Amino acid sequence: xxxxPGLNTFVVFCLLTFCLCSTGISFAFETRGKDCTTCHTLTTxxxxxxIRGIAPDIKILEIRLSPSKPLWEVFAESRSRKMxxxxxxxxxxxxSGSLFSLKDKRNLSQESFSALNKVDVSKIPLEDAxxxxxTKARLRVIVFTDPD
Amino acid sequence: xxxxxxxxxxxxxxxxxxxxxxxHPEAYEKSKAIVCEKSLKLLEDAFEKKAIPKASCxxxxxxxxxxxxxxLGISSTPTSVLPDGRLVPGAVDAKTLLDMIGx
Numbered sequence: 687x688x689x690x691p692g693l694n695t696f697v698v699f700c701l702l703t704f705c706l707c708s709t710g711i712s713f714a715f716e717t718r719g720k721d722c723t724t725c726h727t728l729t730t731x732x733x734x735x736x737i738r739g740i741a742p743d744i745k746i747l748e749i750r751l752s753p754s755k756p757l758w759e760v761f762a763e764s765r766s767r768k769m770x771x772x773x774x775x776x777x778x779x780x781x782s783g784s785l786f787s788l789k790d791k792r793n794l795s796q797e798s799f800s801a802l803n804k805v806d807v808s809k810i811p812l813e814d815a816x817x818x819x820x821t822k823a824r825l826r827v828i829v830f831t832d833p834d
Numbered sequence: 835x836x837x838x839x840x841x842x843x844x845x846x847x848x849x850x851x852x853x854x855x856x857x858h859p860e861a862y863e864k865s866k867a868i869v870c871e872k873s874l875k876l877l878e879d880a881f882e883k884k885a886i887p888k889a890s891c892x893x894x895x896x897x898x899x900x901x902x903x904x905x906l907g908i909s910s911t912p913t914s915v916l917p918d919g920r921l922v923p924g925a926v927d928a929k930t931l932l933d934m935i936g937x
Contacts, residue, residue, distance in 0.1 A: 768907055804919035805906045814895035815848040816874050819839045823846035825935060828915040829835070830850050830903050833865055833880035834858035 722751055726775045728758045736777060737762065748802060753794050754785060761802045770799045837928045845935065849877065850899045852911055863889060865896045 730746045737744045741764045752759035758773040772781050784795040810828055835847050851869055853861030866889035868876045876886050903913075907921070914922040916935055926934075 766907075800920040800922065803907065803921060805915060805921060807915060807917065807919050810850070810902065810906075810915065811898070812848045814869055814872075814893070814899075815850050816868070816872055816877060817846065817848060818835055818874065819846035820843065821846055824844040825842075825917045826846055826848060827917065827931075827935065828848045828850060830852040830899070830908050830911055830913045830915070831877075832852060832854050832858060832861050832911040833868060833877060834853070834861040 722755050722775060728760075728773065728777070732777075733758075733760055733762075733773065736773060737771065737780065740780065752785060752798075753787070757785075759798060761799075768799075768803050770795050770802070838932060841928075842932070849874075850903075851877075851896055852899050852903045852908070852913075853896065854911060855900075862896065866891075866893060869893055869895045 728749055730749065733746045733749055734744060737746075737760070741762075743764055745763045746760060747763055747768070748761040750759050751757070752772060756775050758775070760771045760773055762769055762771060769782065772783075772785070773779070784793050786792065787794050807826070807828065812826075812828070815828070838845060839847070851865035853865040855862050864880050864886055867886055868880065870889050870891040870893060879886050903909075906915075908923075910923050912925055914926075914931065916922060920934070922931065922934060
């Protein structure tokens with residue numbers, strides 16, 4: 687079957703544009719996403735050395751890039767207190783505090799911290815606990831509270 | 835909690851008494867009294883600053899809870915422990931807690 691040359695050119699043009707644009711866009715996002723970790727690293731030993739000056743008995747538990755890209759999120763423990771610290775990529779600055787997403791109005795540090803600092807629920811005895819709701823309910827939430 | 839329980843029948847709350855002795859000197863004795871009776875009514879009375887009777891039993895439950903809480907890194911109250919083990923410090927509103935618990 688013979689095709690219209692005009693239509694053919696048009697199809698090729700569309701495909702070409704589509705390929706260029708789509709790869710262009712995804713490529714751009716990928717490099718942006720990967721950018722920090724391809725050029726930057728922070729090892730546990732390095733983080734220990736960096737933070738030891740401020741907290742001598744620091745023990746690094748986990749390191750990952752923070753949701754705000756140019757920061758390392760460092761999960762650590764000092765005097766049996768777990769904490770989340772931030773080290774900038776230049777490794778010259780550290781801050782301890784909360785990182786908020788202004789767009790979602792969420793405390794991202796709090797969320798990261800709770801996800802990293804999970805406890806083993808099965809280790810909490812419940813015989814002496816007060817119960818609110820049906821004990822057969824699927825989801826158990828344990829609340830530690832002070833009566834005052 | 836009551837609001838959540840009205841909405842979701844698949845959630846149950848277990849309340850552990852964790853007196854912050856240094857902040858509230860009377861909280862320890864009150865906690866014991868509440869644990870002895872296993873009474874939500876007494877807990878509510880305590881929240882409302884009503885006088886509650888002295889502990890009617892000898893129990894180590896409160897001491898155990900204090901040791902455990904410290905070990906788990908719980909330093910403030912209230913702190914909720916979600917089904918997956920995440921800790922949620924502070925009093926949070928029903929919607930936030932429900933979002934965190936998930937389906």
